[in-house]
Amino acid sequence: MQLNDPRLFRQLAYVGGKWTAGSQGSDEPVLDPANGEVIGHCTLLEPEQITDAVTAAEEAFAGWRSMTVNERAHCLHEWYRLLHEHKEDLAQLMTLEQGKPLGDARGEVDYGASFIQWFAEEARRAYGTTIPSHIPNAALGTIKEPVGVSVMFTPWNFPLAMITRKAGAALAAGCPVVVKPANETPFTALALAELAERAGIPAGIFNVVTGEPATVSEILCNDTRVRSISLTGSTRVGKLLLRQSASSVKRTSLELGGNAPFIVCDDVDIDEAAAHAVAAKFQTAGQDCLAANRIFVHRRIYDRFLERFAVHMKALKVGSGMMEVDIGPLIHKRAVDTANELVEDALEKGGRLIAGDQSMAPGANFFMPTLMADVTSSMRIFREENFAPVAGVCLFDDDDEVIRAANDTEYGLAAYVYSNDVRRIWKMMRGLDYGMVSVNTMKMTGAPIPFGGVKQSGLGREGGHAGLEEYLDTKYYCLGNMPSYSGS
Ligand SMILES: NC(=O)c1ccc[n+]([C@@H]2O[C@H](COP(=O)([O-])OP(=O)(O)OC[C@H]3O[C@@H](n4cnc5c(N)ncnc54)[C@H](O)[C@@H]3O)[C@@H](O)[C@H]2O)c1
Ligand SMILES: N[C@@H](CC=O)C(=O)O
Numbered sequence: 001m002q003l004n005d006p007r008l009f010r011q012l013a014y015v016g017g018k019w020t021a022g023s024q025g026s027d028e029p030v031l032d033p034a035n036g037e038v039i040g041h042c043t044l045l046e047p048e049q050i051t052d053a054v055t056a057a058e059e060a061f062a063g064w065r066s067m068t069v070n071e072r073a074h075c076l077h078e079w080y081r082l083l084h085e086h087k088e089d090l091a092q093l094m095t096l097e098q099g100k101p102l103g104d105a106r107g108e109v110d111y112g113a114s115f116i117q118w119f120a121e122e123a124r125r126a127y128g129t130t131i132p133s134h135i136p137n138a139a140l141g142t143i144k145e146p147v148g149v150s151v152m153f154t155p156w157n158f159p160l161a162m163i164t165r166k167a168g169a170a171l172a173a174g175c176p177v178v179v180k181p182a183n184e185t186p187f188t189a190l191a192l193a194e195l196a197e198r199a200g201i202p203a204g205i206f207n208v209v210t211g212e213p214a215t216v217s218e219i220l221c222n223d224t225r226v227r228s229i230s231l232t233g234s235t236r237v238g239k240l241l242l243r244q245s246a247s248s249v250k251r252t253s254l255e256l257g258g259n260a261p262f263i264v265c266d267d268v269d270i271d272e273a274a275a276h277a278v279a280a281k282f283q284t285a286g287q288d289c290l291a292a293n294r295i296f297v298h299r300r301i302y303d304r305f306l307e308r309f310a311v312h313m314k315a316l317k318v319g320s321g322m323m324e325v326d327i328g329p330l331i332h333k334r335a336v337d338t339a340n341e342l343v344e345d346a347l348e349k350g351g352r353l354i355a356g357d358q359s360m361a362p363g364a365n366f367f368m369p370t371l372m373a374d375v376t377s378s379m380r381i382f383r384e385e386n387f388a389p390v391a392g393v394c395l396f397d398d399d400d401e402v403i404r405a406a407n408d409t410e411y412g413l414a415a416y417v418y419s420n421d422v423r424r425i426w427k428m429m430r431g432l433d434y435g436m437v438s439v440n441t442m443k444m445t446g447a448p449i450p451f452g453g454v455k456q457s458g459l460g461r462e463g464g465h466a467g468l469e470e471y472l473d474t475k476y477y478c479l480g481n482m483p484s485y486s487g488s
Contacts, residue, residue, distance in 0.1 A: 001039065001096060003089045007194060011040050013210045014193035015049065016056030017203020022046055022211070028183060033099040033329040033365045034320040042186040045211040050219045053207045057149045057176035058225050060204025065146050065174035069123050076120035076172060079199035083113040083192075090160065090191055095321040097185045098159055099328040099365070100284055102321055111446075112161035115168040115463065118447035122468050123172035139479040144472040146174030147251055148227035151220045153213075153241065155233045156331055157287045159185035162232040162255075163192060165451070165462045167206065173471035175228070178207045178220065182233075184331055186210050217241055224248045228471065231255070232289075235385075235411075235456045242459075253460035253470045255289070255452060257385040258413030261406035262292035263396075263428060265419035266300040268440075273418045274308035277391070280416060280442035282316060282369055285327045286389040287335070289457075290414045290445070293386055294375065295393045296402050302395055306373055309391070310355045313369045319362050327389060329365035339367045339388035345380045346372050346392065356390070377408055385411065399424060403431040412455035416442060435461075 003009055011027070012019040020043070027041040045053075064072070083090065091105035098105070131140035150170040154162040159181065167177050181189035189208050196206040209216060217237075220226055221244030228251040231241050238256040245252050262280055264273045280292035297305045321328035330336050340358070347353060356370025367389055375382055375392035382392060396402040406415060415434040419425050429437045435453040438444035445451060450461035460470050 001092065003092060005086060005089055008086060008089050008191040009040065009093065009187060010190040010194060011187075012043050012190075013045050013049075014190060014197075014206075014208045015045075015053045016060075016207065017197065020045070020049065023049060030097055030184070030186060031332075032096050033331055034322070034363065036364070039096050040187065042183060042210045045209055045216075047215060047219055050209055050211060050216055051223065053178045053209050054149060054220070054223050054225050056204040057178055057207055060202055061146075061148060061176050063202060064171075064176055064205050067174075069126075072172060072174065073120040073123060075200045076116050076168065079196055079201065080113050080116040080120070082195040082199055083109060083116070086191075086195065090188065093191055094159055094185070094188045095328070097187050098156060099321050099331065101325050101328050104284065105321070108158060108161050112164040114447045115161065115164040118463075119168035119172035119468060122465060125465070126173065126468060126472055128474075135478065135480065137480070137482050137484045139482050140477070142474050142476050145475050147471050147473050148175060149178065149225055150175045150228040150230065150471060151178045151180070151226050153180045153217065153229075153231040153233060153237070154182060154189070156182035156184035157284055157289075158232075159188035160192065163189055165467065166230050166232070166253075169462070169467045170228075170471040171201070171205065173468055175471045176205045176207075178209060178226075180209050180211070180213070180216050180220070183210065183213065218244060221245045221250070222247060227251060228253070230470070238458065251470070253462070254458040255462055256413075256456065256458040257411055258289040258291070258453065258457055259293045259383075259385050259409045259411040260290060260414045260416065260434075261432070262295045262416040263402055263406060263418065264295065264297045264301070264305060265417075265421065265424060266298035267420050268301075268418045270301050270304050271308045274305055275312050276418070276442045277309060278312040278316070281391045282313070282327060282389050285330055285367070287331065287387050289385075291387070292416060292442070293392065294382055294406070295391060296396045296406060297393055299395055299397050306354055306371070306393060309393070310371055313371055313391070314355060316369050318360075318366055318368060327369060329363060330367055330388065331365075333364055335388060336365055336367050339370075339386070339390055342381045342384070342386055342388065342390055343370060343372065346375060349376065349379050351375055351379060351381075351392070377405065383409070399427060403428060407431075407433045410456040411453070413453035413457035414438065414444065
């Protein structure tokens, strides 16, 4: 690894402002998914060291919350600046441990940094209210206060932006943070900690713990000093953390799996819709919660759409993320095995393989982009969040039918609609049971928007003002026996 600033590559956890090794000397190798080589080792903290991180955060809380919003914003702006200054190193680290193409990794640094900048500004607008009083001679209102120690579990598919979308909001609100990154991708998170320290974020305010996931989550969810738990990850782990957090009634914010429908009506530019569907499906090799998993196409344009989709899909270059490619490896071999099983299952149930030749895969962790037609609701690629470069296309005849089919899932994160008919668009937007609906574009996300899902895709919102509110409590006050001039 050739970083311009080698100090960004850290193999220790960051607790209370100190680089910390697991006290028993345990660690875990971190692999480059493109070739299986060991990039480095991530230390595994012992249970008492995880508790130490909460202690450090709790002790630092009073100082951080009592800073003015300008002082906190100053640290965050500096952190944002440093992310840009070290963009190339951060992108290299991310591609090495996650596998995504370097261009996408650079894009994620920009995307991730944008949350820090946005929340640094938005924290200035954490307004309370005044309430016209129903009590004689009283002054009523609300003020916003930081929730307290906030713990964040983050996934391997977006190793940087899923941290900054949470931590940017929490830090801006005045909360100290303990981050537990995915064990597959700890190094990007640890580089963020190095830059947070350089930005002047005080010791104990931004901690990164690495360890055995089930142990770490059990300790953090049961610690009564932790006031908020946030996860971006699978629905399975979301349910587990929700159960564990119930014992101490923590604030929970969950950004979980998706199974996005991509609906293509018969009044669109077919080639453009196919190109967008390919982009929406294959970004991050299909390992994206927003990936267009189930592509519903109207019968009148079905065959032409499949043909154009195959053309765009076959133009995607697959290879190591360090090369000029569109699609890198999957995160590990298990993911490749699952992708093969999904295709087998669809074929057994009447699906048609239009394109996708696995003999061309450039390595054990690679899966060639695959297009399956005639997908139906009995197939695993319809029911599961497939998290692989396998596109499933389904046929539909009318709008009510496609809304019902699109909603036939336990997930409810994002949906896409392609049409030029405003009435149709409105009907689908309202009928689709999803937290986010994107119309005639596959680019929907960004710092100012309230990102999140309904049903089993999660609880709460990240980004936008709603994202800041996740880390603020509302305190109501009633000042009694006050002089009154106006009767309220
Ligand atoms: N909704 C969103 O915004 C969004 C964004 C990105 C990814 N995701 C979802 O994340 C998933 C992929 O990421 P992943 O595989 O890292 O998710 P995961 O649920 O396996 O792990 C997420 C994080 O939780 C930790 N974790 C905590 N307790 C755990 C426990 N008891 N067992 C296992 N892990 C535990 C993991 O170590 C990791 O840091 C997909 O389902 C994807 O849709 C959702
Ligand atoms: N692409 C999503 C992350 C989901 O995996 C985002 O933009 O937040």
